[in-house]
Amino acid sequence: MLRYTLMRLGIFAGCLVVVWGLVYSGLAPRGLGASNGLWIVLLAMVISAPISFVLLRGERDRASVQVAQKVDRMKAGLDANRAQEDGADDAARTQRQTS
Known part of the structure; x- marks a missing residue:
């Protein structure tokens, strides 16, 4: 169970890094005002969920x-x-x- 949880966190962390890079390079839209960090986390969660579902x-x-x-x-x-x-x-x- 711990292994599965760590693998899910790893996929999320990887998605977070990729989304962060895309947002700050301008390839993905930024959040409004101070919500940019929240936008990046939410987008990474939405992307990592189906990836985890298939890969794990x-x-x-x-x-x-x-x-x-x-x-x-x-x-x-x-x-x-x-x-x-x-x-x-x-x-x-x-x-x-x-x-």
């Missing part, structure tokens, strides 16, 4: 499998705890009924 498909699938496995392990652990608590509760009730 395999890595995203691997991260999804890891998350699903972790959720399954957590559910299994919760079910085991629930079963253990139910057993202890049943044993306590049985003991109280026999006393």
